[in-house]
Each structure stands twice: as structure tokens, then as C-alpha cells.
Amino acid sequence: MMGACRGEAGVDSPTTSVSAWTDRTDRMRSNPKGHAMARKRIGILTGGGDVPGLNAVIKSVTYRGRDNDIDVFGLRRGWEALTHLNVEDPASMARYVVALDKENTRTIDRRGGTMLHSSRTNPSKMKKLPDHLVGKDFPAALSNKGGVENKTWDVTGQVLANLSALGIEHLIAIGGDDTLSYAARLNHEGFKVIAIPKTMDNDVRNTEYCIGFSTAITRASDAIQRQRTTVGSHERIGIFRVFGRDAGFTALYTAYATSIRCVIPEYKVNLDRLIALLLEEKKRNPSNYALVVLSEGASWDGYQVQEYGEPDAYGHRKKASVAESLADEIKRRSGEETIVSDLTYDLRSGDPDFLDKLVAMTFANMAYDAMLEGKSGLMAALVDGRYDLVPIPDPKLGPRKLDVATTYNTERYRPIYANKRGLPIFLNRAA
Secondary structure, three states: OEEEEEOOOOOEEEEEOHHHHHHHHHOEEEOOOOOEEEOOEEEEEEOOOOOOOHHHHHHHHHHHHHHOOOEEEEEOOOOHHHHHOOOOOHHHHHHHEEEEOHHHHOOHHHOOOOOOOOOOOOOOOEOOOOHHHOOOOOOEEEEEEOOEEEEEEOOHHHHHHHHHHHOOOEEEEEEOHHHHHHHHHHHHOOOOEEEEEEOOOOOOOOOOOOEOHHHHHHHHHHHHHHHHHHHHHOOOEEEEEEOOOOOOHHHHHHHHHHOOEEEOOOOOEOHHHHHHHHHHHHHHOOOOOEEEEEEOOOOEOOOOOOEEOOOOOOOOOEEOOHHHHHHHHHHHHHOOOEEEEEOHHHHOOOOOOHHHHHHHHHHHHHHHHHHHOOOOOEEEEEEOOEEEEEEOOOHHHOOOOOOHHHHEEOOOOEEOOOOOOOOOOOOOOOO
């Protein structure tokens, strides 16, 4: 009944035929007395940007479910699965719902990405309704930005209706701030949800670690170490851009591991001082080069972060490359040549490292245990270096940020290396 096709994530991406879905959703198990007993059904989805380790979560939950005689259904393309799904349309069912088992998840943890695919969909602020929902009565909101009036719809009612139609009793949502903000909404509506934090930005509140962070730092460190040879050969200043819209964890920890300077969103540096430090370092380096890594949301006095394109479902626009802007300023102010390298998407690509597989599998099993116990509104987390269950973060608080006073040297624009005794393994505490 199950087939598999090669997905764009580079792993076997299962599809479900209509007959297979019908068989599974209608299936009842009979006990020895002949009474019908419905199997428990749970759902799992991944939202937002992909990171290595997601497939390890999906596999772990599926295997535990099958061992406990629980049906596990993957909801494909994040929250879009529950906003766009038309349960009366076989093609829609095939596109958005897949029955997971040990066979179609057996090897997925060996690769990065997500076999369930992903999207940036916000069910509470839909800019456009799917065709089959047009004309239905959903709460609407009007906003005016730049003289342009925009209308959005809250289709939470449809999300709940689809979950009910699928017979899903509990949902495991894997994502960053945006994805988990809607998980909190569902919990508020009374639907049972357990969350798992993932983002290479590592900026989800209530946890010290998010799936994808370790692999991102490993990728960034490896890329910078390789590119030293080119930057040094041409005697230039190497400028590296990494993700980090609101928080500088990725830039700071990359700088920590590679012993270079960094610029983070939490602190506006003085541009003249930064350039002077880079020139001084370049002069003292026997190979006559210097390196700096910047978060995408980094800035300096007098610089305004440039954005472009339409906002996504959560109101975020793409940011112009701060690395290119810094390169232009260095050239203009000092005459020095630079080499700019954008590492962003490369950091989330490829296979997970050991740490991300370990944390992903552990978070998955914690979430599954919480689901078995009937819990809701909780998130798997690391707190004080220990695994724990914590409340899903309050979306109103926004992303977690670095504590500049204890992590960032504002004179040298480097990580602070001293005074780490007593800190958890990831050198920061959950906020």
C-alpha cells in the first residue's frame, strides 16, 4: 500500500495512496471479545527552515508509535498541511498526509532535511485562502502598511476540523519560534500539542539548545578553516555571513570555535573601531589576513539593516547582505580588499553531526513519553545542561537573545572566553 519516491530533501519521501489512507483511517482492531477498538492516532509535522536532525525525530516517534500499536501520521509541509488540506479530495490527502511506519522511515535519520517537507505557514494570519475555503466565514483582520491595505484570515477553526477529521488526538510540532507560536495557539484552543525546538539560530526561549545548532557551527567552522587558505593567499580580510536575524548565537559560537571576531544583532559595533581591529590583526598575522563573522541581523552605528521582498507568513522580510555592506565600507574607508562568503544555507544542509542526532532522538522520545502521559503545552528542552520538559514559549516574548555582558567582549568584538565555570555545557542559560 505504501510507495516511495525520491524527494527534493535527498531522502526517500513516502507518499500515501488514497486506498492506503482509507484502509488506515478506517481500520479498527477487534479484541478477543469481538468489540471494535480504535487505534490511537498522533500527528507530526516540521515547520520553518530545515535543519539536520529533523528526520531523526520523525523516525524515533514513528518507531515508538509502531511498537505501542499507535498510528503515526506525517503532516506534510508544516502548518500548510492543516490549512490547505481538503479531506474530501483524494489528491489533497495524498499531498498533505502520509502514514508513517518502520519501513518508510527506516533510513531517513541518515540524512539531513525533512522527509515531511516544510513551509512558512501561519494559520492565524493567512494572506490567501485555499480555493476550497474561499467564501467560508473565518475571522478576518485588516492592516495598513505603507498605504497598502492587507487582509488576513484566521483559519484555526479549519485546522481543528481537519485534525478531527483525520482522527489525530495528539500533535508533535517541530520548529522554531514561528512554528511553535502556533503550537502554543493550538494548545490554548484545547488541542493537545507537544513541541520540539529546532533552529540553527538557537534562539527559542526556555531551552539552551535547539536541534540544528551544533551542525551549523560545525559547518561554519569547517568552511572558515578551509577558506583561510584563499583569504591568506590573497592577503585580504575575509567576511563571513551566517544566519541570525535577531540573535547572534550562530555567529558568536562560530567565532568562539575559530578564534575570530564577530558582529551580532544584540550589539551595535563602532565601525571605525572594527575596521581598525581587523587591520591591526591583518598586519600582525604572518600571512597578512584577518577574518570576521557576522549575523545576518548584525549592524553598526549609522547602519540600517536593509530588507527586501514581501514579508513571509510571520512578517519577516529577507535581509540584504550585511557582509557585502561591510566589505564596501572597508574598501571605502581603508582601501583594503576583502573576500565575502555567505555561509547561510550551507549551514543547514547535509547530514546531522553526532550531537544533533543525540539531542534530536532524545527530544523525540521525551515528546513521545509526554504524549503517552496525555500532556500538552510542553516542549522538550535542555535546562542547566539537563533534559527537561518546559512550557511552550510565550510568542509575545519573541526570540531568545545573547546576554552581551557575559558572552561578548564589546571592546575587542570577540566572544568572552573567561569565567565559564559553573555554566551548562552550551555556555548559556535558558531564558
